Amino acid sequence: MSDAVLEKDMSAYWDRAGKVWVEQQALLDRLYAPIAKVVVDRADLRAGERVLDIGCGAGATTFEAAWRVGPQGLAVGADISGALLQLARQRAGEAGLEGVDFVQADAQTHVFDPPFDAIISRFGVMFFPDPFAAFENLRRAVRPGGRLVFASWRSAEDNAIAGVPLEAAAPFLPSVPVFETDAPGRFGLADPDRTRTILEAGGWRNVRIEPLDDPTPVSFDELLTMSLRVGPLNPALANQDEAVREKVREAVTRALEPYVKDGVARMNSACWLVSAEG
Ligand SMILES: C[S@@+](CC[C@H](N)C(=O)[O-])C[C@H]1O[C@@H](n2cnc3c(N)ncnc32)[C@H](O)[C@@H]1O
DSSP states (O other), rough: OOOOOSSSOHHHHHHHHHHHHHTTHHHHHHHHHHHHHHHHHHHHOOOOOEEEETOOTHHHHHHHHHHTTTTTTTEEEEEEEEHHHHHHHHHHHTTOSSEEEEEEEEEETOOOOOOOOEEEESSSSSSSSHHHHHHHHHTEEEEEEEEEEEEEEOOTTHHHHHHHHHHHHHGHHHOOOOOOSSSSSTTOOOOHHHHOOOOOOOOHHEEEEEEEOOOEEEEEEHHIIIIIIIIIIHHHTTTOOOOHHHHHHHHHHHHGGGGEEEEEEOEEEEEEEEEEOO
Protein backbone atom coordinates (compact mmCIF):
# COMPACT_ATOMS: atom_id res chain seq x y z
CA MET A 1 0.00 0.00 0.00
CA SER A 2 1.37 3.41 -0.94
CA ASP A 3 1.06 6.52 1.20
CA ALA A 4 0.57 8.49 -2.01
CA VAL A 5 -2.67 10.37 -2.55
CA LEU A 6 -3.72 9.13 -5.97
CA GLU A 7 -7.49 9.37 -5.84
CA LYS A 8 -9.23 10.78 -8.87
CA ASP A 9 -11.46 13.04 -6.83
CA MET A 10 -8.93 14.91 -4.71
CA SER A 11 -11.49 17.16 -3.06
CA ALA A 12 -13.47 14.11 -1.85
CA TYR A 13 -10.23 12.62 -0.50
CA TRP A 14 -9.33 15.83 1.33
CA ASP A 15 -12.84 16.27 2.69
CA ARG A 16 -12.40 12.86 4.34
CA ALA A 17 -8.75 13.31 5.37
CA GLY A 18 -9.44 16.92 6.35
CA LYS A 19 -11.94 15.77 9.01
CA VAL A 20 -9.01 14.41 11.05
CA TRP A 21 -7.26 17.80 10.74
CA VAL A 22 -10.50 19.49 11.83
CA GLU A 23 -10.76 17.13 14.82
CA GLN A 24 -7.10 17.63 15.81
CA GLN A 25 -6.84 21.31 14.89
CA ALA A 26 -5.82 22.52 18.37
CA LEU A 27 -2.98 19.99 18.67
CA LEU A 28 -1.77 20.56 15.10
CA ASP A 29 -1.89 24.33 15.54
CA ARG A 30 0.24 24.14 18.67
CA LEU A 31 2.67 21.60 17.27
CA TYR A 32 3.25 23.39 13.98
CA ALA A 33 2.95 27.03 15.14
CA PRO A 34 6.75 27.54 15.05
CA ILE A 35 6.79 26.36 11.44
CA ALA A 36 4.05 28.81 10.44
CA LYS A 37 6.07 31.58 12.05
CA VAL A 38 9.28 30.66 10.22
CA VAL A 39 7.43 30.51 6.88
CA VAL A 40 5.74 33.87 7.40
CA ASP A 41 8.96 35.47 8.70
CA ARG A 42 10.87 34.27 5.64
CA ALA A 43 8.14 35.61 3.34
CA ASP A 44 8.99 39.04 4.82
CA LEU A 45 5.39 40.21 4.53
CA ARG A 46 4.80 43.96 4.73
CA ALA A 47 1.70 45.92 5.71
CA GLY A 48 -0.66 46.26 2.75
CA GLU A 49 0.68 43.26 0.80
CA ARG A 50 -1.42 40.49 -0.73
CA VAL A 51 -0.50 36.96 0.26
CA LEU A 52 -1.88 33.59 -0.81
CA ASP A 53 -1.67 30.56 1.54
CA ILE A 54 -1.83 27.30 -0.43
CA GLY A 55 -3.40 24.24 1.19
CA CYS A 56 -4.34 26.52 4.08
CA GLY A 57 -6.31 23.87 5.96
CA ALA A 58 -7.98 25.34 9.06
CA GLY A 59 -6.23 28.66 8.40
CA ALA A 60 -3.50 28.96 11.07
CA THR A 61 -0.86 30.14 8.58
CA THR A 62 -3.34 32.42 6.80
CA PHE A 63 -4.13 34.11 10.12
CA GLU A 64 -0.43 34.53 10.93
CA ALA A 65 0.00 36.18 7.51
CA ALA A 66 -3.08 38.36 7.97
CA TRP A 67 -1.60 39.89 11.15
CA ARG A 68 1.51 40.83 9.18
CA VAL A 69 -0.18 42.42 6.15
CA GLY A 70 -2.79 44.16 8.32
CA PRO A 71 -6.30 45.29 7.39
CA GLN A 72 -5.00 47.24 4.36
CA GLY A 73 -3.55 44.01 2.98
CA LEU A 74 -5.17 40.75 1.95
CA ALA A 75 -4.48 37.20 3.10
CA VAL A 76 -6.24 34.54 1.02
CA GLY A 77 -6.29 30.91 2.13
CA ALA A 78 -6.87 28.40 -0.67
CA ASP A 79 -7.72 24.77 -0.05
CA ILE A 80 -9.38 21.91 -1.86
CA SER A 81 -11.17 20.68 1.29
CA GLY A 82 -14.60 22.13 2.06
CA ALA A 83 -14.50 20.68 5.60
CA LEU A 84 -11.28 22.51 6.48
CA LEU A 85 -12.35 25.76 4.82
CA GLN A 86 -15.56 25.77 6.82
CA LEU A 87 -13.51 25.67 10.03
CA ALA A 88 -11.06 28.29 8.71
CA ARG A 89 -13.91 30.70 7.90
CA GLN A 90 -15.52 30.12 11.30
CA ARG A 91 -12.22 30.81 13.09
CA ALA A 92 -11.58 33.97 11.06
CA GLY A 93 -15.05 35.22 12.02
CA GLU A 94 -14.53 34.41 15.71
CA ALA A 95 -11.17 36.23 15.70
CA GLY A 96 -12.75 39.24 13.96
CA LEU A 97 -9.90 39.27 11.45
CA GLU A 98 -10.09 41.80 8.63
CA GLY A 99 -8.49 41.38 5.22
CA VAL A 100 -8.86 37.58 5.19
CA ASP A 101 -10.59 35.54 2.54
CA PHE A 102 -10.84 31.85 1.77
CA VAL A 103 -11.38 30.11 -1.54
CA GLN A 104 -12.08 26.47 -2.33
CA ALA A 105 -9.70 25.71 -5.17
CA ASP A 106 -7.40 23.10 -6.64
CA ALA A 107 -4.10 24.97 -6.58
CA GLN A 108 -2.93 23.08 -9.66
CA THR A 109 -5.42 24.69 -11.99
CA HIS A 110 -7.29 27.53 -10.27
CA VAL A 111 -6.76 30.95 -11.84
CA PHE A 112 -5.92 33.08 -8.82
CA ASP A 113 -6.80 36.72 -8.90
CA PRO A 114 -5.36 39.27 -8.23
CA PRO A 115 -1.57 38.82 -8.60
CA PHE A 116 -0.07 38.26 -5.14
CA ASP A 117 3.08 39.67 -3.57
CA ALA A 118 3.80 36.35 -1.92
CA ILE A 119 2.65 32.75 -1.77
CA ILE A 120 3.17 30.79 1.43
CA SER A 121 2.36 27.27 2.56
CA ARG A 122 2.85 25.06 5.58
CA PHE A 123 2.68 21.44 4.43
CA GLY A 124 0.08 22.24 1.74
CA VAL A 125 2.03 21.77 -1.50
CA MET A 126 3.21 18.12 -1.44
CA PHE A 127 -0.03 16.56 -2.62
CA PHE A 128 -0.28 17.68 -6.25
CA PRO A 129 -0.66 14.81 -8.76
CA ASP A 130 1.06 17.14 -11.27
CA PRO A 131 3.51 19.30 -9.27
CA PHE A 132 5.03 20.75 -12.47
CA ALA A 133 1.66 22.14 -13.57
CA ALA A 134 0.87 23.25 -10.03
CA PHE A 135 4.01 25.29 -9.40
CA GLU A 136 3.82 26.85 -12.86
CA ASN A 137 0.22 27.82 -12.13
CA LEU A 138 1.28 29.29 -8.76
CA ARG A 139 4.08 31.27 -10.38
CA ARG A 140 1.44 32.92 -12.59
CA ALA A 141 -0.38 33.96 -9.40
CA VAL A 142 2.46 36.22 -8.18
CA ARG A 143 3.60 39.54 -9.57
CA PRO A 144 7.08 39.64 -11.15
CA GLY A 145 9.54 39.27 -8.26
CA GLY A 146 6.84 37.89 -5.95
CA ARG A 147 7.99 35.48 -3.25
CA LEU A 148 7.25 31.80 -2.69
CA VAL A 149 7.97 30.31 0.76
CA PHE A 150 6.85 26.91 1.96
CA ALA A 151 7.64 24.21 4.50
CA SER A 152 7.54 20.59 3.39
CA TRP A 153 8.70 17.38 5.06
CA ARG A 154 12.18 15.94 4.73
CA SER A 155 12.39 12.16 4.35
CA ALA A 156 10.56 9.57 6.45
CA GLU A 157 13.98 8.42 7.70
CA ASP A 158 14.57 11.91 9.13
CA ASN A 159 11.12 11.93 10.76
CA ALA A 160 10.94 9.15 13.34
CA ILE A 161 7.32 10.00 14.07
CA ALA A 162 6.44 8.80 10.56
CA GLY A 163 8.44 5.58 10.38
CA VAL A 164 8.54 4.19 13.96
CA PRO A 165 4.75 3.65 14.36
CA LEU A 166 4.47 2.02 10.93
CA GLU A 167 7.29 -0.40 11.67
CA ALA A 168 5.73 -1.30 15.02
CA ALA A 169 2.28 -1.84 13.47
CA ALA A 170 3.44 -3.83 10.43
CA PRO A 171 3.28 -7.34 12.01
CA PHE A 172 -0.44 -6.87 12.83
CA LEU A 173 -1.70 -5.42 9.54
CA PRO A 174 -2.03 -6.96 6.06
CA SER A 175 -0.06 -4.01 4.69
CA VAL A 176 1.24 -0.67 5.90
CA PRO A 177 1.76 2.41 3.75
CA VAL A 178 5.04 2.87 1.92
CA PHE A 179 6.29 6.43 1.67
CA GLU A 180 7.13 7.67 -1.82
CA THR A 181 9.21 10.72 -2.63
CA ASP A 182 8.11 11.12 -6.24
CA ALA A 183 4.35 10.83 -5.81
CA PRO A 184 1.74 13.06 -4.18
CA GLY A 185 1.86 12.51 -0.43
CA ARG A 186 3.42 13.90 2.73
CA PHE A 187 6.94 13.12 1.46
CA GLY A 188 6.19 14.20 -2.12
CA LEU A 189 8.74 17.03 -1.95
CA ALA A 190 11.28 15.29 0.30
CA ASP A 191 13.90 15.11 -2.43
CA PRO A 192 15.41 18.62 -2.70
CA ASP A 193 16.84 18.02 -6.19
CA ARG A 194 13.42 17.07 -7.49
CA THR A 195 11.83 20.08 -5.77
CA ARG A 196 14.39 22.40 -7.37
CA THR A 197 13.74 20.87 -10.80
CA ILE A 198 9.97 21.29 -10.40
CA LEU A 199 10.25 24.92 -9.27
CA GLU A 200 12.74 25.97 -11.93
CA ALA A 201 10.65 24.28 -14.65
CA GLY A 202 7.72 26.37 -13.40
CA GLY A 203 9.67 29.60 -13.87
CA TRP A 204 10.69 30.18 -10.23
CA ARG A 205 14.15 31.73 -9.76
CA ASN A 206 16.66 31.93 -6.90
CA VAL A 207 15.41 28.68 -5.39
CA ARG A 208 16.74 28.08 -1.85
CA ILE A 209 16.13 24.84 0.02
CA GLU A 210 17.32 24.71 3.64
CA PRO A 211 16.74 22.23 6.48
CA LEU A 212 14.26 23.41 9.08
CA ASP A 213 14.07 21.46 12.35
CA ASP A 214 11.34 21.89 14.90
CA PRO A 215 11.67 20.03 18.21
CA THR A 216 8.40 21.31 19.76
CA PRO A 217 7.68 19.01 22.75
CA VAL A 218 4.53 16.90 22.91
CA SER A 219 3.03 14.75 25.65
CA PHE A 220 3.00 10.99 25.23
CA ASP A 221 -0.77 11.06 24.58
CA GLU A 222 -0.30 13.68 21.88
CA LEU A 223 2.45 11.61 20.33
CA LEU A 224 0.10 8.61 20.21
CA THR A 225 -2.65 10.75 18.69
CA MET A 226 -0.25 12.00 16.00
CA SER A 227 0.86 8.42 15.30
CA LEU A 228 -2.48 6.61 15.33
CA ARG A 229 -4.98 9.29 14.35
CA VAL A 230 -3.25 11.94 12.22
CA GLY A 231 -0.47 9.87 10.65
CA PRO A 232 -0.64 7.29 7.87
CA LEU A 233 -1.75 4.48 10.21
CA ASN A 234 -5.21 6.05 10.42
CA PRO A 235 -6.44 4.77 7.00
CA ALA A 236 -4.59 1.47 7.53
CA LEU A 237 -6.47 0.92 10.81
CA ALA A 238 -9.85 2.08 9.54
CA ASN A 239 -11.05 -1.37 8.43
CA GLN A 240 -9.51 -3.38 11.24
CA ASP A 241 -11.45 -4.84 14.17
CA GLU A 242 -10.98 -3.70 17.75
CA ALA A 243 -8.61 -6.56 18.67
CA VAL A 244 -6.18 -5.63 15.89
CA ARG A 245 -6.40 -1.93 16.74
CA GLU A 246 -5.58 -2.72 20.37
CA LYS A 247 -2.53 -4.81 19.38
CA VAL A 248 -1.32 -2.00 17.12
CA ARG A 249 -1.87 0.55 19.86
CA GLU A 250 0.17 -1.53 22.32
CA ALA A 251 2.98 -2.10 19.83
CA VAL A 252 3.12 1.58 18.84
CA THR A 253 3.08 2.63 22.50
CA ARG A 254 6.05 0.34 23.24
CA ALA A 255 7.96 1.54 20.18
CA LEU A 256 7.49 5.20 21.08
CA GLU A 257 8.37 4.88 24.76
CA PRO A 258 12.13 5.37 24.15
CA TYR A 259 11.37 8.78 22.63
CA VAL A 260 9.70 10.03 25.81
CA LYS A 261 11.40 11.37 28.92
CA ASP A 262 9.46 12.55 31.99
CA GLY A 263 6.21 12.34 29.98
CA VAL A 264 7.48 14.63 27.22
CA ALA A 265 8.51 13.61 23.72
CA ARG A 266 10.87 15.69 21.68
CA MET A 267 10.40 14.26 18.25
CA ASN A 268 12.03 16.48 15.72
CA SER A 269 9.87 17.65 12.80
CA ALA A 270 12.47 17.53 10.03
CA CYS A 271 11.37 19.86 7.24
CA TRP A 272 12.64 21.81 4.29
CA LEU A 273 12.19 25.56 4.17
CA VAL A 274 11.90 26.36 0.48
CA SER A 275 11.93 29.86 -0.97
CA ALA A 276 11.99 31.26 -4.49
CA GLU A 277 11.11 34.32 -6.56
CA GLY A 278 8.66 34.58 -9.42
C1 LIG B 1 -1.20 18.49 5.61
S1 LIG B 1 -2.55 19.57 5.38
C2 LIG B 1 -1.86 21.16 5.85
C3 LIG B 1 -2.92 22.17 6.23
C4 LIG B 1 -2.41 23.53 6.73
N1 LIG B 1 -1.53 24.18 5.77
C5 LIG B 1 -1.73 23.42 8.07
O1 LIG B 1 -0.49 23.46 8.13
O2 LIG B 1 -2.45 23.30 9.07
C6 LIG B 1 -2.55 19.69 3.60
C7 LIG B 1 -3.62 20.58 3.04
O3 LIG B 1 -3.44 20.70 1.62
C8 LIG B 1 -4.73 20.72 1.02
N2 LIG B 1 -4.59 20.34 -0.40
C9 LIG B 1 -4.22 19.15 -0.90
N3 LIG B 1 -4.20 19.17 -2.24
C10 LIG B 1 -4.58 20.42 -2.61
C11 LIG B 1 -4.76 21.06 -3.88
N4 LIG B 1 -4.56 20.41 -5.03
N5 LIG B 1 -5.15 22.35 -3.88
C12 LIG B 1 -5.39 23.02 -2.71
N6 LIG B 1 -5.23 22.45 -1.48
C13 LIG B 1 -4.83 21.17 -1.44
C14 LIG B 1 -5.52 19.73 1.87
O4 LIG B 1 -6.92 19.87 1.75
C15 LIG B 1 -5.02 20.04 3.27
O5 LIG B 1 -5.77 21.04 3.89
